[in-house]
Structures are given as C-alpha cells and as structure tokens.
Amino acid sequence: MPDIIDVKDLVLVYGDGTKAVDGISFQVQENEFFGFLGPNGAGKSTTIKVLTTLLRKTSGSVAIAGNDINSDSAKIRKMIGVQSQETVVDLDLTARENMMLQGHLHQMRGDALKKRVDELLALVDLTDVADKRASSFSGGMKKRLDLATTLVHGPRLIFLDEPTTGLDPQSRAAVWQYLEKLNKEGVTVFLTTQYMEEADKLCKRLSIIDHGKIVANGTPSELKREIGTDTITLKIEESGLEGQSARAKELLQQTKGITEVLSSDDGLTAYAKDAGFIVADIVRSFDASGIKIASIGVSSPSLDDVFLHHTGRRIRPEEAGQKPAGRTRFGARRPTRQ
Amino acid sequence: MSLLYDTWYLFVRALTKLIRTPILLFFSLLQPIIFLLLFTQLFSKIAAAFPSFGGVSYLAFATPGILLQNAFSSSLQSGTSIVDDLNLGYVQKFLVTPVNRSAILLGRLCCDAFRVVAQSLIILVLAYLLGFSFTTEVPGILAAFFLIAYFGFAWSGISLTIGLTTRSAETVFGLGGILTFPLLFMSTALVPAKGFMPNWMVTVSSYNPISYTVNAVRDLALKGFVFGDIASALLVITGIALVTQAATLYKFRKIVS
Ligand SMILES: Nc1ncnc2c1ncn2[C@@H]1O[C@H](COP(=O)(O)OP(=O)(O)OP(=O)(O)O)[C@@H](O)[C@H]1O
Ligand SMILES: [Mg+2]
Numbered sequence: 001m002p003d004i005i006d007v008k009d010l011v012l013v014y015g016d017g018t019k020a021v022d023g024i025s026f027q028v029q030e031n032e033f034f035g036f037l038g039p040n041g042a043g044k045s046t047t048i049k050v051l052t053t054l055l056r057k058t059s060g061s062v063a064i065a066g067n068d069i070n071s072d073s074a075k076i077r078k079m080i081g082v083q084s085q086e087t088v089v090d091l092d093l094t095a096r097e098n099m100m101l102q103g104h105l106h107q108m109r110g111d112a113l114k115k116r117v118d119e120l121l122a123l124v125d126l127t128d129v130a131d132k133r134a135s136s137f138s139g140g141m142k143k144r145l146d147l148a149t150t151l152v153h154g155p156r157l158i159f160l161d162e163p164t165t166g167l168d169p170q171s172r173a174a175v176w177q178y179l180e181k182l183n184k185e186g187v188t189v190f191l192t193t194q195y196m197e198e199a200d201k202l203c204k205r206l207s208i209i210d211h212g213k214i215v216a217n218g219t220p221s222e223l224k225r226e227i228g229t230d231t232i233t234l235k236i237e238e239s240g241l242e243g244q245s246a247r248a249k250e251l252l253q254q255t256k257g258i259t260e261v262l263s264s265d266d267g268l269t270a271y272a273k274d275a276g277f278i279v280a281d282i283v284r285s286f287d288a289s290g291i292k293i294a295s296i297g298v299s300s301p302s303l304d305d306v307f308l309h310h311t312g313r314r315i316r317p318e319e320a321g322q323k324p325a326g327r328t329r330f331g332a333r334r335p336t337r338q
Numbered sequence: 339m340s341l342l343y344d345t346w347y348l349f350v351r352a353l354t355k356l357i358r359t360p361i362l363l364f365f366s367l368l369q370p371i372i373f374l375l376l377f378t379q380l381f382s383k384i385a386a387a388f389p390s391f392g393g394v395s396y397l398a399f400a401t402p403g404i405l406l407q408n409a410f411s412s413s414l415q416s417g418t419s420i421v422d423d424l425n426l427g428y429v430q431k432f433l434v435t436p437v438n439r440s441a442i443l444l445g446r447l448c449c450d451a452f453r454v455v456a457q458s459l460i461i462l463v464l465a466y467l468l469g470f471s472f473t474t475e476v477p478g479i480l481a482a483f484f485l486i487a488y489f490g491f492a493w494s495g496i497s498l499t500i501g502l503t504t505r506s507a508e509t510v511f512g513l514g515g516i517l518t519f520p521l522l523f524m525s526t527a528l529v530p531a532k533g534f535m536p537n538w539m540v541t542v543s544s545y546n547p548i549s550y551t552v553n554a555v556r557d558l559a560l561k562g563f564v565f566g567d568i569a570s571a572l573l574v575i576t577g578i579a580l581v582t583q584a585a586t587l588y589k590f591r592k593i594v595s
Contacts, residue, residue, distance in 0.1 A: 074436060107340065107343075
C-alpha cells in the first residue's frame, strides 16, 4: 500500500529566521497509528501545520496520499481532519452548532450531516449537553468537542496535536478509547504527545523529534531494544555498619556486564544489558561479602528512557500537564514564503 | 456555488455570535440613541435661529447624520471580530477545511452590513416616534439604507486592514476612537457647514467624505431624489471602498495563502 504521508527533507523557516523544522523525512502508512514525540519547541506543531496546508514549507517535499502539498492542497483538505494544540471551539455556539458548521464547511448537508453529528456527539459523550453553549463546558469537554468537530466529514487521516494535554486521567483514557476505535475503523492517526505512556500505549510506530530534527524512528519496542539497557534497582538491609553502601556500590561496579551505577536516597541503580542474567551474579557476590539485600528489581527500558537517551531530557507528565488546555493565543508571526 | 453556501454559513455563524453578545449591540447603539434623544432637545432652538439649517427642525436635520454616525462607528469595529477569529484560531480551523477562502471575509462583511442596516432601522423607528419622516417614503428609505450600508462597507476596510495587520483588537478600537469624533464633527452630519461653522472648518467639511453621504441621505429625507448629490456620494464611497477593501484583500490573501 502506498504511504499516506510521505515527507522528504522538509525544512520550515519562520519569518524571524527560526528554523523550526530542519530537514526531516518520514513515512506513514495507511491506517497506521503514528506518534510524533518531542520536547517543547521541538517542531511538532510546526510540522503538523505544514502537513495540514496551514504553513507553506520552505523546502523539501510533502505528499499526502500521493497529492503534492502545494499544488493539490484543495484535495488534501477534503480528506484530513485537524485538531490543533490550542483548543478551538466557538464558545458562543452550542456543541451541535459547532459540529454542524464544520460539516457545512465540508459541503455536508441535510439528514446525513445531522445523523453524523448525533453519532459523534454520542461518541465523545456530549449528547446531554449538545444544545448548550460551549462557553459553559469544562476544558476536557471542549477538547472532546474539538476532537469531534475534526471527525464530522469522516476524514481518512487525522492530525492530533497533543489532544490529551491538560486532561484529567479519566478523560484521557476516554480519548484513547475513541482514538483506538477510529484507528480500528481504518482512520490513519498522526498524533503528537508529550506523554510517553500515551505514545507507548497507542502508537504502532513513532518518531522522536528534537530541535527540528528526527533523532529516532521505530516501533516502541524497537526503540526500547535499541538503547538496550535494563535498569537494576537494589536496596541493602540497614546493618548499622559504616561503609556498607559504599562497599555495595563497589561490588556492583565490579560485576561483569554493568555499565553504570548510581546511588540515591532509596538505594542503588545500575544499568546493564540483559540484566536478568546478571542478577544471580550480584546476589552471589553480595552473599560472599556478607551484605544482605533487602530488595532487588529489574526493569526493561521505558519509552521515557528512550526519550532521555535521544534528547538528553526527560519529559515529565506533570510538566506537560501544566500547559494550559484552554484558549491560548496563536502566534502572530508568519513564515517566510518561498 | 460553494462561495454562496460557505458565505451563508459563515454569515449565520457571525450573526449568531453577534446576537448572543447583546452587550456589544447595546453599547454601539447607545451613542446614536443618546445623540438622538439629547441633541435633538439641546439644539432644537439653534436650528430655529440659524437659517442655514434650512428651516427644518433639528430632529429632521440631524437624523440622517446620526444614521451615518452609527454606520461609521460600527464599521470601525468590524476589524475586531476578525482579530478574534484569527487570534483564537477560528480562521486556521476554517482554513484546513475545503471552505472557499473568500467566504471567510465575505461572511464577515455580510454580517457587518446586516448589523448596520438593523441598527439603522432601530434608530429610524425611534426618530419616527419623535416626529421624523422621509419625504421620499419607502423608496427613499431603501435608497438611504443602501447608501448607509455601502458607506459602512467602505469604512470597514480600514479597520479590517488594521486588524489583519496588527492582530490587536485594542489598536482597532483605538483607531475607531481617534477617527470618529474629528471626522464626524467636521462634517455636515450634525450641523450645517456654511453660515454655522468657522470658515476653515467649512473647507474641511467640504472635503470630508462623511459630508457627501450625509448630504445625499438628508436630501432623500427632506427634499426628494437629488441625483447629483446621490451620484457624488456614490462616487466618493466607491473611491474609499476601492482603496480600503483592496488593502483588506491584500492583507487577507497574505494570511490565507
Ligand atoms: N509563528 C512563529 N514564528 C517564529 N517562530 C516560531 C513560531 N511558532 C513557533 N516558533 C518556534 O519554532 C520552534 C518549534 O515550535 P513548535 O511550536 O513547532 O514546537 P512544538 O514541538 O510543537 O512544541 P510544544 O511541545 O511546546 O507545542 C520553537 O522554537 C518555536 O519558538
Ligand atoms: Mg506544539
């Protein structure tokens, strides 16, 4: 099957000279659930704006379902749905009016549109408040309505820019459910997120972007395997003897296969490839030295570790969660034209 | 076809939003209504004393001016709505749909025109209750409303251009405030020029585009169809509209392409 998104050497330079996207290439297949991960300012939203015809690329090539982004933009707009990072619902209009307007702008009319709107309002659990103005909605309800408005015309491909940022865990889980359902029905999803858990759960494949460049590509498990190190966390029993923990750290460092040891308040953390095999060695050497182990655990790398490995930063959900979910102002600056 | 439909749906949206923010309508009607109730009392004796008022009551003289004043100040606000639509992301949300690009602007302009006509109607009804009337009756009123709406359309281009350029509602409002009073008072909207204003102001007012439109509307109300005045009003308004709406279109194209 041909790629539904095909991006080659895409560059976008804003009017003030900011190179927000610096030569990225990637492909997304039809019906794939694709994740685009990156810290603040990495270039995620900028990429989405180019792929959805809102910003004109500086150079490179972009094709959506075989249509060139510059010459076939009208065709592209018919088949995509876009939820921007800033929640955009018309607060003076009711939920239903917001949906109907979006349908009308997609040339949908009459009963077919009405039926579709009812279906979608039910999908995002807004049926009860369908005829209330959006100004009375909570942040989560607005986000859900925004998502529903992007689906009215039954797009083949949807772009979602941090659709769950600022949502409480319940609403987030609900959005995940809708997205999985849509994807099962054949919709291709392009999702940006700062939640590693979300990317891990939903995305079949992802790219990590940092400073406008793609730094890693692959399925979540491939990416985790690639960085390859497991984490061993170990606690020793308090014996009251001086220097025990220093001795323990030394022992770990001497163990074959361990690449790095860190000590913190709640014990020791060691990194190793295939840690499962090493645990036995550790237990034996600690036994021989008379140091009692209180607990020992092995965990394989999380997507969080992958992210840290590639960007040198850790995205913390609470940090991402602090970003406002309501109306934020759009940048007033525009990009340079070719 | 899609242009017509899309304009209609965006017009309905804009109108719905307008009607649901009645406070906005209230404030923009407040000024002309105060003028109508207060000034017509305040100046009633002056109109009788100065022959340059043409021997009509101040109410008869000033109502056309107040209609134009209302059109003028509402048109200078039309830029604020497009600023909101841009800054809150609505325009971007429209732009990722196949919507006809021009409809985004046309829907807004139609709503502005509708608003000016509706407000004028309210003012006119009030003036009729106070004793005002159009000698040319319904055809004259229709012609006057056309002039008033066209006049509003021409001036709205200024605030749209400023709004699209600065994306700041405050700037648009500020500009409206600065322009309204000098242009209005140095026109024949509320007082006659010759025989009433100092000489220099007579000159200014004779170049003031507001005067041309006021004179044409006033003729329709008090004299009859004076085609020379209507033609020069149309000419002046068309000149302004060409410049301001071309600037608007230019700025708008830059945003949507
Ligand atoms: N309109 C603009 N004009 C100039 N620079 C911009 C503009 N919009 C974004 N930038 C810059 O481009 C870079 C990429 O921004 P972008 O919004 O694409 O990042 P992001 O990955 O979406 O970040 P976030 O997670 O915070 O949403 C940043 O350095 C940002 O400051
Ligand atoms: Mg972003």
